[in-house]
Amino acid sequence: MTLAEAREILLLYRPGTRDAEDPQIIEAMDLARQDPELAKWFAQHQAFQLAMRAKFREIEVPEHLQADLLAGRKIVQPHLIWQRPVWLAAAAIFVALVGLAVFWLRPSIPDRFSHYRETMVSAAVRMYGMDLVTNDKNQLRRFIATKGAPADYELTQGLAQLQLKGGGLLRWRGNPVSMVCFDRGGSTLFLFVLKRSALKDPPPALTSKPQLASIAGLTTASWTHGMDTYLLAGPDEPGFLEKFLTPF
Numbered sequence: 699m700t701l702a703e704a705r706e707i708l709l710l711y712r713p714g715t716r717d718a719e720d721p722q723i724i725e726a727m728d729l730a731r732q733d734p735e736l737a738k739w740f741a742q743h744q745a746f747q748l749a750m751r752a753k754f755r756e757i758e759v760p761e762h763l764q765a766d767l768l769a770g771r772k773i774v775q776p777h778l779i780w781q782r783p784v785w786l787a788a789a790a791i792f793v794a795l796v797g798l799a800v801f802w803l804r805p806s807i808p809d810r811f812s813h814y815r816e817t818m819v820s821a822a823v824r825m826y827g828m829d830l831v832t833n834d835k836n837q838l839r840r841f842i843a844t845k846g847a848p849a850d851y852e853l854t855q856g857l858a859q860l861q862l863k864g865g866g867l868l869r870w871r872g873n874p875v876s877m878v879c880f881d882r883g884g885s886t887l888f889l890f891v892l893k894r895s896a897l898k899d900p901p902p903a904l905t906s907k908p909q910l911a912s913i914a915g916l917t918t919a920s921w922t923h924g925m926d927t928y929l930l931a932g933p934d935e936p937g938f939l940e941k942f943l944t945p946f
Contacts, residue, residue, distance in 0.1 A: 702817045703869055704729045707823060713744050722729050733824075735816070739859075761820055791793055811899050812926075814870050818877075818890045819913040821868055828879055829866030838865050838878065845872035848926050851891040854904070856942040857930075860887065873895065880932075887932035892926060900927045908943055 699707075704726035711717045711727075718724070730736045736821040746821050832840045843849035843866040868875040868890070876891040891940040894900045901909045917934045919942070920927070930942060 699725055699729060700817050700821050700869060700922070701729065701733060702813065702871060704736060705739065706871070708740055708743060711743070711747075713747055714845065719857075736857045811897050811901060811920070814897065815911065815918060815929055816913055817870055818868065818875065818929055819888075819916055819918060822886075822888045822931060823914045823916065827866070828864035828877075831864040833862045833864075835862055836861065842867065842876045843873060847876040848893060849876065851876060851878070851889075851926055851928070852923060853889075854943055855891065855939075857887075860942075882932060882935075885933045887930070890929040890931070892927050892929075894922055894927045895925070897927055904928075904943065908939065910939075 699722075707722050707726040708730065716819075718727075727740070730740045766936075810904070829887055830838060832838055839849045842865065847867050857880065862881075863879040863881045863886060865876065865878045868877055870892065873892060874897040876889075878889040880887040880889070900922045901920040902922060904923055909920040912934075913931065916931045918929060918931045919939065919940055920929050924926070932938075932942075935941065
């Protein structure tokens with residue numbers, strides 16, 4: 699589970715309920731304990747939920763409510779809001795304000811390429827582990843295909859010449875991501891492949907200038923080719939682009 703996936707799952711969590719027994723929420727909470735940023739966000743999320751619950755509990759039910767409801771069953775008469783009892787109008791306004799608060803204060807779910815890039819690189823740095831250790835490129839493709847991730851990825855000339863270490867499967871917003879790992883003599887070069895349709899703002903094609911960025915101490919390059927989006931991440935090396943991003 700990635701940090702972004704954990705956040706999406708924890709959005710559904712309600713303190714003091716049986717949500718805490720859900721296996722996915724348990725896994726996400728364990729991940730939050732390991733990541734300070736996610737832990738801070740989760741604490742704020744719980745505080746917001748508890749505050750909203752307390753506000754709702756402060757609303758007192760009028761003693762005459764039952765009688766009013768029973769009377770309403772006999773005579774159905776529309777009323778404009780300013781003609782209703784004061785307590786009912788106040789309750790309606792309060793509910794509207796709570797709805798606006800939930801809309802404006804709810805945590806935003808990351809869905810941009812920059813979020814995807816940061817999530818993948820952070821996963822590689824903090825929780826790196828290959829599902830399959832192999833130097834057989836065809837074996838890795840078959841394994842990735844069984845997981846539903848892009849297995850028809852195309853390697854640049856520079857990447858095709860590198861020694862394969864293995865790879866595995868990651869997920870971002872429910873979408874399978876292929877992870878291909880290359881040996882760099884004591885370090886690892888990561889290639890992540892995601893379907894282009896899963897992104898709102900995929901990077902441009904490799905024929906134009908690749909997007910470069912430094913994330914979590916790794917140099918990254920991003921591009922789109924065919925139906926897939928590629929993200930390359932590894933230690934900073936002289937001639938990074940020339941070595942690994944020679945056109946197809």
